[in-house]
Amino acid sequence: MGMECDGVLNKILVPLTLDNDFIQNINNTWFPGKLGVEHFHLLHVLGGGLANKEQANRILEGRVSLIKQSTYSSASYEVTEGHAATEIVERAKAGYFDLIMIPANNKNFLLRMMLGSTTTEVIRMTDTPVLIYKQGSLSLNTILYATDFGEAADKALNYVGFLGKISSKLIIQHVGRRAADPQAEYRREEVASQKLEETKRQLTPYWTEIDMISSLGTPSRIISSSAKEHKIDLLVLGKGNTGVMKKILGSTAEKIANTIESSIMIVP
Amino acid sequence: MKKNIVFKISISIVLLFVIIGLYSPDLLDTISLFLHIQIISNFGWIYHLAAFFFLVFCIILAFGRYGKIRLGKDDEKPQYSYFGWFSMLFAAGMGIGLIFWGVAEPLSHYLNPPAHMSPRSGESAAFAMRYSFFHWGLQPWAVYIVMSLALAYFTYRRNMPPLISSCFYPLLGDRIYSTPGHIINILSVIATVFGVATSLGLGALQIGSGLQLLYGIPDSVQYTIIIIAVVTVLYLLSSFIGLDKGIQTLSKFNMYVALGFLVVMLVVGPTSYIFNVFISSLGQYINQILEMSLQTFPFQGYEWSESWTLFYWAWWIAWAPFVGLFVARISRGRTIKEFVIGTLLAPTLLTFLWFSAFGGTALYLEIQQKAGFAEGAVADVSTALFRMLDYFPFSSALSLIAVILLLIFFVTSADSATFVLGMMTSNGDLNPPSSKKIAWGLTQSTLAGVLLISGGLIALQRMAIAAALPFTIIMILMCYNLMRGLAEEDKYR
Numbered sequence: 001m002g003m004e005c006d007g008v009l010n011k012i013l014v015p016l017t018l019d020n021d022f023i024q025n026i027n028n029t030w031f032p033g034k035l036g037v038e039h040f041h042l043l044h045v046l047g048g049g050l051a052n053k054e055q056a057n058r059i060l061e062g063r064v065s066l067i068k069q070s071t072y073s074s075a076s077y078e079v080t081e082g083h084a085a086t087e088i089v090e091r092a093k094a095g096y097f098d099l100i101m102i103p104a105n106n107k108n109f110l111l112r113m114m115l116g117s118t119t120t121e122v123i124r125m126t127d128t129p130v131l132i133y134k135q136g137s138l139s140l141n142t143i144l145y146a147t148d149f150g151e152a153a154d155k156a157l158n159y160v161g162f163l164g165k166i167s168s169k170l171i172i173q174h175v176g177r178r179a180a181d182p183q184a185e186y187r188r189e190e191v192a193s194q195k196l197e198e199t200k201r202q203l204t205p206y207w208t209e210i211d212m213i214s215s216l217g218t219p220s221r222i223i224s225s226s227a228k229e230h231k232i233d234l235l236v237l238g239k240g241n242t243g244v245m246k247k248i249l250g251s252t253a254e255k256i257a258n259t260i261e262s263s264i265m266i267v268p
Numbered sequence: 269m270k271k272n273i274v275f276k277i278s279i280s281i282v283l284l285f286v287i288i289g290l291y292s293p294d295l296l297d298t299i300s301l302f303l304h305i306q307i308i309s310n311f312g313w314i315y316h317l318a319a320f321f322f323l324v325f326c327i328i329l330a331f332g333r334y335g336k337i338r339l340g341k342d343d344e345k346p347q348y349s350y351f352g353w354f355s356m357l358f359a360a361g362m363g364i365g366l367i368f369w370g371v372a373e374p375l376s377h378y379l380n381p382p383a384h385m386s387p388r389s390g391e392s393a394a395f396a397m398r399y400s401f402f403h404w405g406l407q408p409w410a411v412y413i414v415m416s417l418a419l420a421y422f423t424y425r426r427n428m429p430p431l432i433s434s435c436f437y438p439l440l441g442d443r444i445y446s447t448p449g450h451i452i453n454i455l456s457v458i459a460t461v462f463g464v465a466t467s468l469g470l471g472a473l474q475i476g477s478g479l480q481l482l483y484g485i486p487d488s489v490q491y492t493i494i495i496i497a498v499v500t501v502l503y504l505l506s507s508f509i510g511l512d513k514g515i516q517t518l519s520k521f522n523m524y525v526a527l528g529f530l531v532v533m534l535v536v537g538p539t540s541y542i543f544n545v546f547i548s549s550l551g552q553y554i555n556q557i558l559e560m561s562l563q564t565f566p567f568q569g570y571e572w573s574e575s576w577t578l579f580y581w582a583w584w585i586a587w588a589p590f591v592g593l594f595v596a597r598i599s600r601g602r603t604i605k606e607f608v609i610g611t612l613l614a615p616t617l618l619t620f621l622w623f624s625a626f627g628g629t630a631l632y633l634e635i636q637q638k639a640g641f642a643e644g645a646v647a648d649v650s651t652a653l654f655r656m657l658d659y660f661p662f663s664s665a666l667s668l669i670a671v672i673l674l675l676i677f678f679v680t681s682a683d684s685a686t687f688v689l690g691m692m693t694s695n696g697d698l699n700p701p702s703s704k705k706i707a708w709g710l711t712q713s714t715l716a717g718v719l720l721i722s723g724g725l726i727a728l729q730r731m732a733i734a735a736a737l738p739f740t741i742i743m744i745l746m747c748y749n750l751m752r753g754l755a756e757e758d759k760y761r
């Protein structure tokens with residue numbers, strides 16, 4: 001099947017705001033230990049103005065010590081200045097990181113809006129996989145893998161296989177677009193069903209329980225609703241930015257990122 | 269009940285209008301006036317923008333990568349010759365209206381242009397011809413094309429029933445067979461009945477005017493009702509003969525008569541003047557189509573735009589279900605490119621020539637010959653053509669030809685409408701049962717007659733225009749559905 005499911009998440013970049021308490025609670029999350037992360041690199045981007053670089057350095061240094069004490073992973077930190085999303089994306093690329101992990105705490109509306117916009121920009125700009133980790137998520141029992149059977153979804157398949165080592169239940173969901181007539185729609189359903197079976201067959205070695213869902217409609221809306229209905233812990237999906245409408249309105253991943261309550265992993 | 273739900277509900281609504289029109293024409297007038305004012309004042313710009321969008325959409329489709337797709341199976345050939353096809357296109361889409369407005373519209377604009385322009389000036393004459401071209405040119409046909417192309421595509425290429433709801437399968441799925449689909453079809457039927465009944469009423473009035481001028485038959489309501497009754501019998505007969513023999517034969521015959529009438533006008537009229545009007549107006553039209561398409565005169569007299577351009581756009585949209593279904597039916601086997609170019613250009617050019625010949629001659633008489641008939645013609649537009657023909661030798665013969673043309677256009681329009689209404693209310697049966705054709709034929713004639721007696725014909729016209737607003741939205745969604753279908757041409761087939 002050609003899937004490489006080992007060691008795909010060794011080196012992780014974690015952009016942080018100074019008031020984010022993700023690191024303090026790192027032992028209460030499913031994230032670091034189970035994923036076998038070897039190295040965390042914390043990044044804080046100063047916005048200019050009254051920002052205090054020394055204070056930021058001091059806080060991040062404390063966070064690095066906490067990681068070293070709490071996990072088996074190594075850690076480093078960096079404070080830069082500039083446009084947050086651009087800095088995050090460039091750092092991820094230059095440092096050959098396997099993942100950008102954005103801890104999201106929905107503390108207040110304003111912060112959520114600011115974080116939301118940076119997150120969306122990172123998703124749009126980066127070629128590195130992004131994990132938006134919704135804080136408070138303690139377990140990783142159910143994962144939803146949304147696929148359009150396209151190239152981007154195929155890339156995400158490796159990560160889904162990898163996650164099978166630390167989670168128990170996988171739901172594979174395909175959201176299709178209704179064909180133009182009933183006969184074509186019947187064939188579309190058949191093709192979707194065959195492809196879902198094929199995906200399930202590929203992932204079976206890594207998972208104990210796999211369910212499949214085939215739906216119709218607007219992908220962002222249907223996936224968000226499924227995530228809620230099945231109380232999933234993590235949504236995994238690929239991101240393709242082809243097509244004029246996607247370029248104008250944003251990809252499905254961008255639309256879902258700020259609305260979904262569970263964590264989400266986006267593989268470009 | 270479910271099998272005939274569209275038929276039962278729509279005929280009930282139409283009969284309700286007949287009753288209201290008969291017993292309380294004032295109520296119908298109040299409701300229609302309110303809706304008309306609200307829609308045209310608040311949403312008129314939507315009609316403007318939508319008509320332009322439809323034109324751009326058609327051009328992109330014709331010259332884009334989907335142009336080679338055939339409206340039928342890949343190896344199908346067109347069912348009708350070019351002449352037969354153009355004749356039927358012209359007869360269904362424009363026919364009766366052109367005879368009615370060919371003289372009256374240019375004269376109306378010449379006498380009553382927008383507020384910023386002097387009436388009876390050279391400028392207003394050029395404006396009159398340019399805007400007559402504009403109102404009867406590419407945009408109306410683009411409106412029809414959107415409707416007919418979507419219908420033809422989903423019917424003949426996707427094997428779905430020839431119903432407007434079928435075009436919504438990509439968006440609605442199997443719901444096209446339930447309430448949402450029924451609502452779309454009922455709305456289409458009602459817009460068609462209102463639009464056709466109004467045209468029949470106005471057409472009957474014009475035939476009455478012609479007969480009065482020719483033979484002194486009083487131009488009274490009683491005689492107009494008799495005209496409607498005679499024409500009803502004729503079109504029901506034509507309808508029974510069928511599309512291939514009935515409508516096509518009549519359309520071809522009428523096309524010959526119309527072309528003959530046009531040639532006579534070109535010969536006996538001011539030939540050189542007519543061709544000068546034609547090429548000048550064509551040049552101005554081509555040069556200013558973008559500006560006219562988006563011009564609502566917000567600073568110089570929006571009222572003019574409301575009462576003419578917006579009225580026409582709404583009117584073409586209200587007619588679109590009927591003409592669209594009919595045009596789709598006769599266009600099977602043509603490629604999208606051939607269909608769009610043929611439908612967009614051939615009838616438009618003929619229409620321009622018609623306006624140049626009849627409108628141009630009327631302006632010639634008024635401007636050059638100081639004939640002084642324009643005000644009378646504009647005051648009673650149904651007499652405009654006959655008043656103009658009075659200035660030519662053999663005017664009685666020419667007026668008789670005009671009356672015959674009107675009668676046949678009347679018959680072909682009503683015949684096509686009866687056929688289409690029968691089809692729409694028989695779940696898309698291409699050979700609708702005779703009982704339904706009779707029911708619709710009698711209903712639309714009764715509606716026209718009753719409202720002519722009660723004075724509710726204009727109210728009905730306003731209702732048709734009001735119905736065009738939801739239909740504009742439906743048509744924009746049809747464009748989306750059509751693109752979805754075309755984009756998936758090679759998938760799942």
